[in-house]
Amino acid sequence: MTETISSKVLIEWIGILVIFSIISAIGNVIGYHYPFMESLVGMLILCGISLAGLIIETYTPWDIPSILYISILGLLLALPISPVSDFIIYYTTRVELISLTTVLLAYAGISMGKDLGDFKKVGVKGVVVTFFVIFGTYVGSALIAQFVLMYTGMI
């Protein structure tokens, strides 16, 4: 079932993305010495792709998250055969991933603040699960990588 996006949601998305672009661009100037306008253009490209993904998600009937559309859109636009790849790659490399993550986590911390009470309760148990999540992912990937490297004769 398709649904229409209310103008309220659309304005919210655009508002958030514009604010995020400006904050990130300022940080990229101060922290990584990229020209402000180049970082801003890079951010606006990323936000344009995001907005397109969010809108596609709302208008398609399948239960597929927007990040999938965003991933595919970003990938296709940056492929060597894409006519806009040079433009897109140039400006988006003016945006450091680490700076985006740093802004994301600033909002994440404020967002987590209201759930801090719940968080304290899980304490040590949460640490145990986290350890085994990392351990399992690492060892599982290493075992398969070992097999693949041996199979392809690389080692």
Added chain:
Amino acid sequence: MNDGLTNINIRDILNYKLHITVLVIFLISTYIGVIRFSLFDTITIIILPLVFSLFLSLFAYTSKRIEWIQKKESQTATLIFTVIICPLIAKLAIVSGANIHLLYQTGPLLILEELGDILCVLVAMPIAILLGFRRKSVGMASSICREPQMAVIINRYGADSEEMKGLMIVYSIGIVLGTVFMSLIVNIMSYLLPLHPYAYAIACAIGSTSMNVAGLSALCVLYPDISNQLMAFSAIANLISVLLSVYIFMFILLPLAERIYSFLEGYQ
């Protein structure tokens, strides 16, 4: 997608005090930068600016002095957070598109490495359920719990769901302790289970930049002669991980976690 957050309106989003606070936190964190120090000789501990950012903003919420960051702002931040993950995904997608030649030069078999994450679900899911996390287990133990998986969980279960709370537990602990755990695990496993260092370099592309760097640094300290090859393998594996982790998570890991959940909860 934002069902639980409909009470947020555009005026909340344009609350400049919230954004200026974030900007200040961001600038302080960026100014501090990457801190690295060694524990004993082989364990390199790396702290990225995002760690400072998380702690400073948590501090801003709890601090009595910063009275303009309250529950309402926290709810607004949850909505903002849901939307601004998207540009991060776009950035990663563009990186993988630009480096597509690396993907086919190294052979498509390396893609199989992503399936190693299944071991994470098999090991961590029963532990999480045993420790009594119930529905939170699905968010906690179905993946390494980074941004791409977070976006899937938010999409499927909602930003205020039990699954999302579970994911945020591992996400936050991962940010704080992930790099330390990675350094330790990389060091210890090289002795306990001596696979080829290339295999471990590929495995370091665990899906988190900070953990990847921390693990790889430890590996390079262990095998300094081949550190360039280790870095190359890890970078390629990281690209594959960026490209595929969402799909592997959605179509393999999450369904598997749900299966294990209904199987084990059935027993209790």
